[in-house]
Amino acid sequence: MAKLPKPEELAKVDFKPPKTGWMDTPANLKPGTFCWGAKAKNLQVVDFPNARDWNPTEDDWKLPKEWEGTVLEAMADRLSKYRSFKLFLDICVRCGACADKCHFFIGTGDPKNMPVLRTELLRSVYKKYFTNSGKVLGKLGGARELTYDVLKEWWYYFYQCTECRRCSVFCPYGIDTAEITLMAREFMNLLGLNTDWISGPVSNCYTKGNHLGLEPHTITSSVEFFLDDIETITGIKVEPTFNRKGAEILFVTPSGDLFADPGTYTAMGYLMLFHELGLDYTWSTYASEGGNFGFFTSNEMAKRLHYKIYAEAKRLGVKYIIGGECGHMWRLIHQYLDTWHGPADFLEVPRSPVTGTVFENACSTKMVHVTEFTADLIKNGKLTLDPSRNDHLKLTYHDSCNTARGMGLLEEPRYVIRNVCNHFYEMPENTIREKTFCCGSGTGLNASENMELRMQGGLPRANAVKHVHEKYGVNMLANICAIDRATLKASMDYWVPAVGVTGVHELVGNAMVMTGEKERTQDLRLEPLPGEEGNE
Amino acid sequence: MHIAVPFFTVIFLVLIAYAGIEAAHLHVLFGIVIPYAAFTVFVLGFILRVRNWGRSPVPFRIPTTCGQQKSLPWIKASTVENPSSTFGVIVRMALEILFFRSLFRNLKTEMHEDRVVYGSAKWLWLAGLAFHWSFLIIVIRHFRFFLGDIPFVLEMVEGLDAFLQIGAPLLYTTDIIILGAVTYLFLRRVAIPQLKYISLAADYFPLFLIFGIALSGVLMRYFFKVHVVGVKTLTMGWLSLSPVIPENVGVIFYIHLFLISVLLAYFPFSKLMHVGGVFLSPTRNLINNNRMKRHVNPWDYPVHVHTYEEYEEEFRDKMKSVGLPVEKE
Structure with a gap:
């Protein structure tokens, strides 16, 4: 297990964003900041998909075939079932009011823990596959393809959100990151990307x-x-x-x-x-x-x-x-x-x-x-x-x-x-x-x-x-x-x-x-x- | 990249309008065809977008509660921040839409040494409010171009807006405020590192575009002084569906009009749709009466559950061993 730094070290939070843009900065799974992968037996009990033992620190996450299709299909389904999901992906103006309201951002300084950017991790994929502007403008329009790296980034950062809804108190449109995290976790659940600490209970x-x-x-x-x-x-x-x-x-x-x-x-x-x-x-x-x-x-x-x-x-x-x-x-x-x-x-x-x-x-x-x-x-x-x-x-x-x-x-x-x-x-x-x-x-x-x-x-x-x-x-x-x-x-x-x-x-x-x-x-x-x- | 591309796009749009009128003399295209098309795209696009949101149901009642719930009669409930009635929701939504209630809560959170410190941060709220309200008043002022007789209310709005009584024509305060507010909203995007990090071309483009619209409007009113009667001939012509191109209206008017057309056509496909979206936000527009009135999920479906019978089947002996009652002996 990773050694926990001393409190005085951990309290030195660096708020400077990386030099590279967020789309070009892949997630770095730092030991001590993520949970172990779910065990096959715990997923089998409740008939969850892709039950297998897996380890997030390994390169191969043993994803099912055609996993991109599974995610995009599920995304289309949830867009049609949850107005919150669709609306919140569409109307954010990135005003930044939520940015410093998240306890994980305050504690880590990692810009991807700003609620707006956490959602953008998923919104960018939504734009690429479900909006015309994203299809036409691509990266300039804030859209990107769903890749293995993007999925790993989702897994890392949507397990750094506790669905506490503090951001939604401050958002002028009431955008609730919990609604986004819930969906992201549903998509990852379909690929068997659960954590041991959740799937056991x-x-x-x-x-x-x-x-x-x-x-x-x-x-x-x-x-x-x-x-x-x-x-x-x-x-x-x-x-x-x-x-x-x-x-x-x-x-x-x-x-x-x-x-x-x-x-x-x-x-x-x-x-x-x-x-x-x-x-x-x-x-x-x-x-x-x-x-x-x-x-x-x-x-x-x-x-x-x-x-x-x-x-x-x-x-x-x-x-x-x-x-x-x-x-x-x-x-x-x-x-x-x-x-x-x-x-x-x-x-x-x-x-x-x-x-x-x-x-x-x-x-x-x-x-x-x-x-x-x-x-x-x-x-x-x-x-x-x-x-x-x-x-x-x-x-x-x-x-x-x-x-x-x-x-x-x-x-x-x-x-x-x-x-x-x-x-x-x-x-x-x-x-x-x-x-x-x-x-x-x-x-x-x-x-x-x-x-x-x-x-x-x-x-x-x-x-x-x-x-x-x-x-x-x-x-x-x-x-x-x-x-x-x-x-x-x-x-x-x-x-x-x-x-x-x-x-x-x-x-x-x-x-x-x-x-x-x-x-x-x-x-x-x-x-x-x-x-x-x-x-x- | 995210700043340069939208900036030069707006410059390019200005040049298109300029060249279109001055070099190619496409008055009908820029004065009639494009405005009609843009307006149609705006109206239809707006409606379709809202309808599209409306087609997705709200399966669960999920208001974000920002005050005390209604529970025991002797505990004072927060009827607006945590509404338990339709009236409460209406007031909550009105405060949100008219006065940006949630943004008013904004705080600046910083680490000073090992302490988390919360400071006041009302500038975004103030600039946002100044921008939206001046935009609205400017739009209302423009009704002058679409009405035969100018109603008293409109004259009153104009009079208030020109209360400074400076210059000829009289200076409208909203013209200054909107340019200042847009400039502030742009500057904070580039000055705050975190905000710059998250800002996309789609965030800068509307700012540049609206700045261009406001600036061209200001130039037209105070400096180039376009032929207002001519402009009104055109605008009234749009309404009668038999528009004619007036003589002697300067090119700056066509630039102004073209940028507005672009804004209208762009609107339904962009984040600007927050105008319509905020009304539908489920964390704000729902009553927190969850335990009083059942909310129905239209796509609810049966799920596999672990029944008590299955539970007892597995643990019956253990239950009996500690004297727990069981259904089947």
């Missing part, structure tokens, strides 16, 4: 219900561990159910939170909250994943993976669904799920059994975000909270790209945080809410072999954290995304080592005073609470 999720490939008995035993810890901390025995028919609510969350800290503490927070409320709910080992790495390969695969959520809700006969803290899961639930698998007319409009609040905003999908649910509980005074238990934390909050720019879920998590913590500081306004920065590792780029790129892409977010760390002594970064919890931890360790990462419901679990709990001396990480440090 896709294959797992398809057969086992979750990205990590946790089998049903493993899921229950993971949760058993959390229950033991909860009992140690609170003295309360929490008894969740799995795959239970007749429950009122199905709870779906990303599997990452069942597996690795700090996500596991967030999962403990959910368990404690739902227990305290006496919620009639169930987990599912089948619908055991809210996230969807299929979305990073093709729309069809994403649809295939998200099927299980409604299917399981129907089988179990629940009334509605609560979804846990996750970024792209919520983009898909909010903007895609109902279109893919609705109408969910077998479910009821979500109504909190605790407060009686009807979630009219989810009256069609019947899925409520857990921070919406919890914010409503707190507003109605249904939780006894002792925020001083989080007094050892000086907190800032990272908006996930997807919940911010694909939903507008901005205030709900903040409201929860303000009620469970006493020390909360916002990062600079140009780096939060709709202008939030990606963690640097979204859309399945969070492989360890890709670490240098991840740290480069994570630089703007980390830099904003560093700012509040130095100014206010912030030592904890809260978020509502399982990928954030995994990737920001690495990014913080690298760029701002004194700052930890937490989910919002971990903070809730700490602050919530449970009925019949013993006097708490430890937080969910089994570390001493403020004022209890000497009692170890």
Whole structure:
């Protein structure tokens, strides 16, 4: 594996464009800045084309015969299916407003990471084969042929976009590079140019219900561990159910939170909250994943993976669904799920059994975000909270790209945080809410072999954290995304080592005073609470 | 290359018009045939292009949300930046189209040592707004050539535009603004290394062409002072579909007219179609009511899925071993 440069070296970003024009500058696959190729077996499981083991560092990518035709045919097909794709290829004026809005451009200085030029990599091919001006003017008209080098360039740079949509906030026409990257990845998927880090979870999720490939008995035993810890901390025995028919609510969350800290503490927070409320709910080992790495390969695969959520809700006969803290899961639930698998007319409009609040905003999908649910509980005074238990934390909050720019879920998590913590500081306004920065590792780029790129892409977010760390002594970064919890931890360790990462419901679990709990001396990480440090 | 070719193309176009009138006396071609043809190409091309976009559906509702969603009643929703109603979308689109809302957000991001720094960057917004609005006002002013009686509104626009009350004929501020704005938009393209790197001939050509149009218009109004009555005879003639070539209209008018014709004919095939495209942009013109109202994908098709039955089949023993309920014993 490539050696990761030191932070002070990586922070020296060279913004000078190369001397050669971008069409004459082939992609240089630098170790540490790309992911390994997909394994044949993972593609076979989901019937993806051209399944074979391949290595991006080798010259021969073992492409299928007539691959150019496959790509151009697919391009024609998607142009006829997606207005966004066609329109965004046609109307860009290259004003450059998007250029310095991309975290990968800021972190690498590579002009091909400017959203406008990233799209131009594909637009140039579109012009050559689908527009008269491109056919006639060729290179002068910004058009070029689809060659092996161009394909490799696509692969390299469309796996340096996390579909975070920050560029689309600033574009005067709302051009969304995510729409372009989604298509480019679909084309590459047809040639078998998937990455191992994405196709592994896709294959797992398809057969086992979750990205990590946790089998049903493993899921229950993971949760058993959390229950033991909860009992140690609170003295309360929490008894969740799995795959239970007749429950009122199905709870779906990303599997990452069942597996690795700090996500596991967030999962403990959910368990404690739902227990305290006496919620009639169930987990599912089948619908055991809210996230969807299929979305990073093709729309069809994403649809295939998200099927299980409604299917399981129907089988179990629940009334509605609560979804846990996750970024792209919520983009898909909010903007895609109902279109893919609705109408969910077998479910009821979500109504909190605790407060009686009807979630009219989810009256069609019947899925409520857990921070919406919890914010409503707190507003109605249904939780006894002792925020001083989080007094050892000086907190800032990272908006996930997807919940911010694909939903507008901005205030709900903040409201929860303000009620469970006493020390909360916002990062600079140009780096939060709709202008939030990606963690640097979204859309399945969070492989360890890709670490240098991840740290480069994570630089703007980390830099904003560093700012509040130095100014206010912030030592904890809260978020509502399982990928954030995994990737920001690495990014913080690298760029701002004194700052930890937490989910919002971990903070809730700490602050919530449970009925019949013993006097708490430890937080969910089994570390001493403020004022209890000497009692170890 | 990307700058030189479009620059000399515009020079060449000027020379064609000059030679066509002065040497070849092709007044009918440049005064009647080409303008008609260009206008036809523009109208048909514009319609076909928009229709072509319209033929591709919007399979998913994908607004880019730039503010708080509508959720719980006590949380203040951002009704324009994250519209949950048709009215919100109309206001959002109006702000976008009339005032370039998104461009107004523009920031300049730079690395100072190891710090990422965000600075204000409103010049592009200002120049873009100045350019488009002055262009629009100039087009409106030109309605004078196509109307028998000049309506009050038009006179008011002209009066406001000439508010400086300088010179004879009175100086229009938009003439100065458009030349300044186009110059700025050109200079930033060559001065900012990243922008120069991405700029194509298709970015410079319209700038040179529009500069040529504005400049020839200015020369015609303030310096060469073409025979305005003659020009109006021609323009009214176009409308009546029986145009006649007037006497004594200077060659500068034909250069102006030819460059406009080129712009019109070029328009539907170029990035200038952003004028029509912005109205159709799915990240801006859709309501963020995704969880309230189902959006239908017209080309949706069934996909292969892994059903619960298949899942249980594979894991039944393991499920039973930890006491998970199963459908089939």
